[in-house]
Amino acid sequence: MTETLTPLDVAPRHNPTWTLVLAGFGLLMSALDNMVVTTALPVIRVSLHGGLTDLEWTVNAYILSFACFLLTGAALGDRFGRKRMFCVGVATFTAGSAAAALSASIGALLAARVVQGIGAAIILPLTLTLISEAFPPEKRAMAIGMWGGIAGTAVAGGPVLGGAVVDGLDWHWIFWINVPVGVLVTLLGTVRLTESFGPRPRLDIIGLALAGAGFLGITYGLVRATTVGWSSGQVIGSIAGGAVLVGAFVVWERQARTPMISLDLFKRVPFTSANAVSFLMYADLFGTLFLMSQFLQSAQHHSPLATGVRLLPWTAAAMVSSPLAGQLATRWGNRPFMAGGLLMQAIGLGWIAGVATAHLAYAELGPALLVAGIGIGLIFPTVATEAVVSVPQEEVGVASGTNNTLRELGGVLGIAILATVFSRPGVYTSPSAFVDGFRAALWVGVAFSIAGAIAALPGLGRRPAASGQASSTQTATFAEHT
16 A cells, blocks of 8 residues: 655655656756747758748647646656656656657658647646755755756747757757656666655546547647638537537536646636736737747748857846846735736837838847847746735645646647747748748737736735745746746
8 A cells, every 4th residue: 555645754855866867867867848949940841842821820729638647647656656757757758759750751750749638747847846846845946946047048048949949950969868767867867766645636537538628629720720710610600619618627627536727726816817918928928929939930041050149149048037027026016026027028020020021130139039029038937926925825735737738728729829920831931931920920919918918907906915925936936937
């Protein structure tokens, strides 16, 4: 009979250094993946003879499977053992990476990306749990801060690394580099990590199936609309069917014994507002990032490495502005930074949409990316903190998981919608057609950011959480969101 262990029971037997190193590498692999793939999209399109829809699914297949399995990943660790499931997650992600590297067609690549997303959904929540258990309370904030630094480095350096690998080797190597690291982490994890268990909740299999099928139907309809048109019966039926399944998911979650998402939390205005901000911010961020790397390569003819370097003001600025926002929010509250950050992102992207041409000088593009990047950095820690400090302490885990799931789904829908607006005949054969579609899509991204800023307004003058509580929560939640 397996004994249920608490963090206090297992902490003395943990090796904190090994736990931090192995969890850090697991986090690094999953956090890097989407960033390096985004930079490689134009090369993948040419190599595998894909179209715009194929590129959308190359990103969305990973994000959608990741989002739908995210809450289940934590529950699997509680029930079957966190060390065991962490190693299973890394092994799954590694197998998906090898399959992606060996892909000779778009279909094979998309299947491999789904496997990667499932593996990452198991890895991500368990890395934070393992680290939190391994370190005593007085050192936990430092360890979580290092964990967040790893994630932030992956986000900032991902486009550059992806560009360097594609330029120096081949796009397949953005997946091959995961394989030796994943094998090593899996093997060392089995002998260096300490097993622990949680409350062992029952898995919400029905909720998972309904959510996955519903969001897949909606996303499939949005993506297909770029090819067959919005009036197609296939598109209308897919979106309508997906919406019905999502409605069934909501009904099921209201009476499930162990729901994936606690719907009662949405009765709290601050929590609902924070999740709306996350959803809209990621719809804008993922959608525009999906197109920005293609703009730099397909319209301006930069190499993948040069593209990654040019994106640094956008992706790396958050590393500076996020910690500053986290500290200032303990005094001024989260809402001003959520609303202000989204407005800065809207200004930066609107600036680009207003001046974009195939020959746009980087002296104009770079400052606009910097403004948007600083804005994103103001939102990362504050929206995550707002989501968790607005619920009772015992609901923090569910609140954080819900917020993470909705932001990933926002990213999926953002890519689908912006790509639909972007699509037009000859978009990849004519720089002028590409720029026309790019500018139109960016304005939709601007609208997402403005809507998110409006969503941040309810309770704008609300008194901020106590300094100690906010500071501690911001450390963890900034790490999760970067």
